[in-house]
Amino acid sequence: MRALNPAPSGAPLAIGAKLRATRLAQALTIADVAAASNLSTGFISRVERDETSPSVSSLVALCQVLSLQLGSLFEAPDNEVIALADAALINMGGKGAIEKLLTPRGESRVQVLRSTLAPGASGGDELYTINCDVEVLHVLSGSLVLRLVGGEVELSEGDTMTVAGRQPHSWDNRSGGQTELLWTIVPAAWSGSS
Incomplete structure (x- = not known):
């Protein structure tokens, strides 16, 4: 019997909205983040719209500029309904x-x-x-x-x-x-x- 390995879900990670919200909360423009991270404004814009997947090094650079913990991008939101x-x-x-x-x-x-x-x-x-x-x-x-x-x-x-x-x-x-x-x-x- 072969061991089963978990397969990736195939669903893209939706991290762009979290990055954009963090940037806006700090009153930073895409140009500000681009200059501080050495990434292009077009690339950051595409990442924020989840149109491209950044490399680990690009993601680390964005998180450092935004003072955002890398792991927080992948945490499920704390949503709770109370009737x-x-x-x-x-x-x-x-x-x-x-x-x-x-x-x-x-x-x-x-x-x-x-x-x-x-x-x-x-x-x-x-x-x-x-x-x-x-x-x-x-x-x-x-x-x-x-x-x-x-x-x-x-x-x-x-x-x-x-x-x-x-x-x-x-x-x-x-x-x-x-x-x-x-x-x-x-x-x-x-x-x-x-």
């Missing part, structure tokens, strides 16, 4: 709120929370802060009063407010009905294993 019904219940404090974590517990770049606030729900009498760079609050339905050091902001269905990280604030559902919110916290205020 609302399966989202973890969490407690961010306050009263009258049911809060669900819509992003994976181990995700440190961002957290998305969905809050269902009963009439009279509150984040508490005292203003609090969250250890993050920015919070974005979006009202899916109902209304909310966001309390800040300088006053109050009334938010209605469809409104979105950005709050600077570590800014003292709290909230109240003063409406007679239920309010649904999405909170996006960047970076995640906390993470742990699921």
